[in-house]
Amino acid sequence: MKIILRKKKLKNNKESLYIEFYNGSVITPEGKRKFLRTFEYLDLYLDNSSNSASIKQRNKETLLLAENILSIRQAEHIQGKYQIKNTRKKKTNFLEYYHKIKEDKYQSKGNYDNWDAAGLHLEAYCPINLSFEEIDESFVKGYKKYLDVKARTKSGTPLSQNTKYTYFNKFRACLRLAFEDKYLDIDLKKSVKSFDQGESQREYLTFSELTKMANTKCKYPVLKNAFIVSCLTSLRWSDIDKMKWSEVRDEDNGARIIFRQKKTDGLEYLDISDQARSLMGERRGESEKVFQGLKYGAHFNAEILRWCMRAGITKHITFHSARHTNAVLLLENGADIYTVSKRLGHKELRTTEIYAKIIDKKMKEAAEIIPKLSIKI
Structure with a gap:
């Protein structure tokens, strides 16, 4: 490979300095020769607008800097080619x-x-x-x-x-x-195995508890709507918080959200129920947030707990519990685990299987198998 310092003339009497990495050429399937070149632009410029001593001195210093960078690139290439260790790192x-x-x-x-x-x-x-x-x-x-x-x-x-x-x-x-x-x-x-991951408790709301929450006053209506939408859709806080109307599609056969998950950066197509869509309110400008005024912080987190207490629910519910609630409700109402996994945006099915353990109906049935004892107290 040849590594060369080059100059490119610009319209403003300046020259841009860049490094060319030339790695030979190949013949394309069309029979044409293609030169294998890559470039590194140094953001360094020579000024040809004047012959003053100050500009000449500045150009000399700029050129010296570019040549030093060239030397480093050439040395790095030699290190790689001959497997010379870089002790500096x-x-x-x-x-x-x-x-x-x-x-x-x-x-x-x-x-x-x-x-x-x-x-x-x-x-x-x-x-x-x-x-x-x-x-x-x-x-x-x-x-x-x-x-x-x-x-x-x-x-x-x-x-x-x-x-x-x-x-x-x-x-x-x-x-x-x-x-x-x-x-x-x-x-x-x-070289060293990680710790085993402990199985954490996933707090969620039952359908009757969610109904109580929906019919109980929350100090912040936007928080209430966003939380219930999360329960109905499985959307994370981060995705609800950043959601803009451009991501919400009102189509002939219902509404869907097309968005990029903030956590995984994966593109998702999520169909949502009519009720979830109605809780989002009327459409506004495409660049506007759907849930305006929603804020992350201790104040809103505390309000979720107070809202639960007003509804007579003593569980430690956070905004993320809404996502757990959606998974449990879907499985309890007959959705297969693969569909639930896709809606939650899980990369691995085993992540979703945790929710299946929560609603294991066979375990519930087993709890009632043993006949009642005749006990005198």
Whole structure:
């Protein structure tokens, strides 16, 4: 491969500097020669508008910088070709790399919070100046043991099984990215097995409880409508919060929502009931949010609990419980598990099977198999 510094003339008496990576040529099926080139534009420019000393000096410095970048690219190519190890990356501070990865996750609120919380435990375990060349399998095993034995919550209690599972997986994901980015020579993610994931309780509303909620006053009508729509559609908070009218289609045979899931980035086509559509209200501008005034925060979360109490429901219900409610109601009313999985946007069927355990009718029947005892108290 040839790596060359080139110039491109612009209309404003300037020249743009860029690097050309030339990798030969091939003959296409049409019999034409195709040159294999890629380019890296450096965002550096030479100014030819004047012969003044200051501009000449600036051009000289710009050209020197471009030539230095060219030298680096040529060196990187040689390293790859002859498998010369890049020791510079190995000396990178591990915690700084982790925090950079964490900040890249900022767009995903829940995921970012998990990376942030996991990072606090990493800071407690890792020496502050730890570099990648000091990370090995024993270090990874040590961090797993730290989470399992020493790590504590803010209230001083040991971490739950699922919290250990989540935090250690963020650490392993960081190691995988570091391996892909060539900060590590081996994929340490594969060297130590993760924690087993604990089965968490999924709180949900029964149909009668949801009916009570629907007929009980909520301080914020937009919150009430959004919550019930989630119960009827399985939409997550993040997707309801960002939903715009351009995503809602009113078609001849009913309404559907065509949207990209914020959590998975998957494109979804979700048919919804007439009742769910009516709770969204009248259509407004395509760029406007469907649920205007909906806010994420402790205030709205507390109102859901107060709303439940007014309805006589003592369960700890959150907005995400609406999604669990939808899954349970669908299965109880005859929907097959594959359809439910598709509506929830699950990538794996085993994720949906958790809801099947909740409504296992055979287990309910078994509870009544044994005849009643004749008991005198």
